Amino acid sequence: MNSSRLKDLVQPMSLSHVLAVARLDLTLLLRNRSVLFSVVGMPLLFGGMLFGFRGQETGGLDMALFAGTGYLAFFLVFAVFMNLVSVFTARREDLTLKRLRSGSLSDSEVFGGSLVVSGAIYLIQALLLVVVLGTALGGPWPANPLLMLAGMLAGVVVFALLAFAISGLTPNADMAQLTVVPVMFASMAGSGVMFPLEFLPGAAREAAGMLPLSPLVDIVRTGYFGQDHTVGGTQSDIGFVEAWIRCLKPFAVFALWTVVGLWSARRWFRWEPRHA
Amino acid sequence: MQTILVNELRQRYGDFEAVGGISFEVGEGELFALLGTNGAGKTTTLETLEGFRNAGSGTVRVLGHDPYRERRALRPQLGIMLQEAGFFADLTVAETVDQWRRFTPSPRERDEVLGMVGLPQQTEVRTRQLSGGQKRRLDLALALLGRPRVLFLDEPTTGMDPEARHATWKIVRELVADGTTVLLTTHYLEEAEQLADRLAIMHRGRIEVAGTVADVVAGQGDRITFRVPDRVPVSDLPTLCGAVADIAVESGRAVAGYRVQGLQASLYELLRWAEHHRLELDGLQARSASLEDVFLHTAAATPEGAVR
Ligand SMILES: Nc1ncnc2c1ncn2[C@@H]1O[C@H](COP(=O)(O)OP(=O)(O)O)[C@@H](O)[C@H]1O
Ligand SMILES: [Mg+2]
Numbered sequence: 001m002n003s004s005r006l007k008d009l010v011q012p013m014s015l016s017h018v019l020a021v022a023r024l025d026l027t028l029l030l031r032n033r034s035v036l037f038s039v040v041g042m043p044l045l046f047g048g049m050l051f052g053f054r055g056q057e058t059g060g061l062d063m064a065l066f067a068g069t070g071y072l073a074f075f076l077v078f079a080v081f082m083n084l085v086s087v088f089t090a091r092r093e094d095l096t097l098k099r100l101r102s103g104s105l106s107d108s109e110v111f112g113g114s115l116v117v118s119g120a121i122y123l124i125q126a127l128l129l130v131v132v133l134g135t136a137l138g139g140p141w142p143a144n145p146l147l148m149l150a151g152m153l154a155g156v157v158v159f160a161l162l163a164f165a166i167s168g169l170t171p172n173a174d175m176a177q178l179t180v181v182p183v184m185f186a187s188m189a190g191s192g193v194m195f196p197l198e199f200l201p202g203a204a205r206e207a208a209g210m211l212p213l214s215p216l217v218d219i220v221r222t223g224y225f226g227q228d229h230t231v232g233g234t235q236s237d238i239g240f241v242e243a244w245i246r247c248l249k250p251f252a253v254f255a256l257w258t259v260v261g262l263w264s265a266r267r268w269f270r271w272e273p274r275h276a
Numbered sequence: 277m278q279t280i281l282v283n284e285l286r287q288r289y290g291d292f293e294a295v296g297g298i299s300f301e302v303g304e305g306e307l308f309a310l311l312g313t314n315g316a317g318k319t320t321t322l323e324t325l326e327g328f329r330n331a332g333s334g335t336v337r338v339l340g341h342d343p344y345r346e347r348r349a350l351r352p353q354l355g356i357m358l359q360e361a362g363f364f365a366d367l368t369v370a371e372t373v374d375q376w377r378r379f380t381p382s383p384r385e386r387d388e389v390l391g392m393v394g395l396p397q398q399t400e401v402r403t404r405q406l407s408g409g410q411k412r413r414l415d416l417a418l419a420l421l422g423r424p425r426v427l428f429l430d431e432p433t434t435g436m437d438p439e440a441r442h443a444t445w446k447i448v449r450e451l452v453a454d455g456t457t458v459l460l461t462t463h464y465l466e467e468a469e470q471l472a473d474r475l476a477i478m479h480r481g482r483i484e485v486a487g488t489v490a491d492v493v494a495g496q497g498d499r500i501t502f503r504v505p506d507r508v509p510v511s512d513l514p515t516l517c518g519a520v521a522d523i524a525v526e527s528g529r530a531v532a533g534y535r536v537q538g539l540q541a542s543l544y545e546l547l548r549w550a551e552h553h554r555l556e557l558d559g560l561q562a563r564s565a566s567l568e569d570v571f572l573h574t575a576a577a578t579p580e581g582a583v584r
Contacts, residue, residue: 012348020378024364027375031366095362101328102356103379104422106348275289 013109021105021113025087029117035083042078043125046071047132054137059196060235061225065139069224070193072126072148073216076155077187079122080115082180084163087114090173093273101271111164119156126152130224143226144243151219151247154254158212161261168268187213197231205231212257215250222247277340279304279426279457280325284334287320294320296481297334302474307448307458309468311567312478313575318461319359321478322430325459326356338426352381355424357415359431359461363403369414370399373421380422393417394443408435416444420451427451429460433467445470465567477574484574489567496565496573497535500542503558504530514549516542531559539564 029035050071056063091097100110133139142148162183170179187193191213197205208214209231221229228234228246238246280302287295295317302308310318324331327343327350336343341350363372370386377383390396393413398406406414412435419427429448433441441464448471452458462468468475469489476486485492497519504510504523513521513532519542521532536542539562550557 017379020375023378024375027371028364028366091362094365095360096364098358099361099363099418102326102358102361103376103418104351104381105379 013106013112017105017109018112018116021100021109022116023113025114025117035086038086039079039083039121039125043071043075043129046074047129050132050137059198062137062139064137065133066196066221067194068129068133068137068139069221070191070217072129072220072224073152073155073191073213074187074193075125075129076122076152076159076216077184077213079125080118080156081159081163081166081183082176083118083121084114084160085167085170085180086173086176088164088167088269089170089176092167092270093172095273097271107271111160115156115160118160119153122156123149123152140225142224144223144240147223147243147247148220151216151223151250151254154251154258155213155216158254158257158261161258161265162212164269165261165264165267168265168270171274183212186211190214192217210253210256215253215257218250219247278302278337279306279339280308280459281335281337282321282325283336285321285324285331285336286334287317287324287329287332294481295324295332298476298478298481298483299334300476300483300486302457302459304457305452305455306473307452307460307471309472309475310459310461310478311463311465311468311475311571312461313463315480316478317481318478319430322428322459322461323358326354326428327351352422353425355419355422355427357419357427357429357432359434361415363406363411363414365404366402368400368402369395369406372403372414373417376418376421382423383421384423389417389420392420392447394440409437409440412436413440413444416447425457427456427458429458431461431463433462433464441467465571469567477571479574485570492570493565493567496570497537498539498542498562498564499569500534500536500539500546500560500562501531502546502560504532505555505557508553508555514545516545 029039050064050068053064053067054062058066088097091100097110101107130142134141166179166183167176170176190208190211192208193213197208200208209218214231218230218233222233222238222243226237226243228236228238228243230246230250233246278301282301283299284297285295285299286293286297298317298321300308310321312318323329325336325338325343327347330344338350339353343350367375369390373386373389377386387396390399393416395410395413395417398410403411403414412432416429416432419429432448433444436444445467448458448460460467460471472489474486474488475492476483477492478484485495487495500516504513510521510523510530510532516534516536517538519534519536521534524531524533534542543562546557
């Protein structure tokens with residue numbers, strides 16, 4: 001039945017309700033070891049790997065910095081996407097999602113609270129990584145932090161929507177390990193996180209640029225280095241305004257994915273388990 | 277204005293019609309019970325009134341609002357105890373109530389609400405460790421937090437021992453006495469008999485009978501039965517105040533049954549007839565119809581798989 005799905009993502013919200021849901025989410029997160037590992041352990045693991053890349057070069061850049069800026073984008077997949085898929089699937093199946101809907105909270109407040117927590121975790125992870133890059137890995141400080149932040153916030157919205165859609169297709173919390181794989185793999189391999197896309201033939205490069213994480217990788221790298229790192233970009237130094245202009249296309253790709261995410265979340269998200 | 281209004285509500289799941297055109301109203305401060313077997317469509321009806329799903333067709337109104345479209349305006353005035361909803365297993369009872377208070381406009385104090393439902397000792401227990409009956413009380417506590425004007429209780433006492441059940445009835449009676457409007461579902465006849473101002477018996481998506489307990493039972497008539505004496509042909513049995521005997525065979529013997537309006541006059545006629553023919557009436561029974569008779573009667577009238 002239609003109405004057991006997502007009614008409307010965009011409804012009026014009360015800030016105090018959103019923060020109350022966020023507080024609940026944070027409490028539960030801190031008590032759940034496996035979720036805690038995926039938001040704390042994984043970034044540590046990936047961050048540690050960067051130290052092994054020091055001194056190597058890729059795409060004309062220090063490989064630790066290249067991959068590190070890729071991770072600034074990729075952490076979104078753990079903190080927001082995988083986290084929200086498993087949280088919403090588990091809550092749907094144990095009927096706590098139904099309980100959250102049985103009071104005065106609106107649907108968008110239930111989403112919003114979880115979104116705030118996972119988004120905040122991601123931004124904190126990214127901030128810490130920027131510090132590591134700028135100190136231990138000898139990188140520069142971000143040239144255009146505002147651009148990076150804007151890209152990251154847009155990415156949070158896109159990947160949260162994708163998470164809501166995928167959680168609707170995930171029968172139970174264990175299966176969430178599996179259903180996140182396509183998006184995770186596409187993001188890891190095809191979005192230029194670890195390896196530059198420049199060696200790909202033109203059409204494949206354009207296609208890779210359309211993957212959901214690709215815009216963020218481009219925006220973050222461009223903002224961090226102050227050089228044009230968008231698909232087919234020249235990597236030459238650019239100023240504040242030009243960086244934004246160069247990133248218009250990645251933001252347009254995000255806008256496209258927002259539409260796709262809204263559409264698929266509306267179509268697939270479920271509040272209640274499938275009837276046995 | 278009726279507090280709850282349901283008019284010709286229909287609700288489908290795919291091809292299956294779970295609610296097939298029901299209508300009823302609940303006035304302010306009234307307790308209305310939906311009584312029915314499993315699968316009758318009670319939960320579907322309640323969840324529609326609570327705004328979880330849109331009405332398939334027909335109209336539903338709660339406090340004058342469309343509960344699905346105007347959920348935001350309506351919900352703060354409702355208390356909802358779902359048939360089944362999860363608790364966050366890692367939270368304690370106290371944490372659960374505290375958390376819920378943050379979602380509720382002008383909530384009751386935690387101690388007050390836990391006292392009301394009889395869980396004051398369990399504040400530090402994690403919800404995963406509560407018994408089924410204790411979970412039900414915590415459910416009720418959360419539903420009562422916002423001092424609701426309208427309370428929906430979907431099988432509130434299922435899983436409770438008799439003592440807890442009676443305690444819950446007491447709480448519900450007090451809430452009704454304070455003016456709360458309550459719509460409750462149950463498959464316990466006694467619960468409906470004890471609590472309901474009015475009730476409806478629901479079966480396979482329809483309301484078969486509705487009214488006060490007295491109305492519902494009265495419509496069914498009273499019952500007189502006895503074994504047909506050996507030397508009396510069935511055709512010689514009397515009519516009692518116009519009611520004709522129906523004959524059933526029990527352990528090889530014919531049993532006459534009458535469905536009558538008013539026991540006293542009918543019994544008097546029967547006994548006079550027996551006296552006149554010098555008959556001994558074995559196994560004579562006379563009793564008022566009970567809610568159970570009505571309930572079994574409606575359930576039997578449309579058995580599983582019957583074409584309607
Ligand atoms: N989500 C659902 N999907 C499909 N069928 C359902 C769903 N929920 C309930 N049903 C079916 O609808 C009928 C009525 O269910 P329900 O309203 O839960 O009845 P009750 O509460 O009286 O036991 C049952 O036959 C049930 O199997
Ligand atoms: Mg039910």
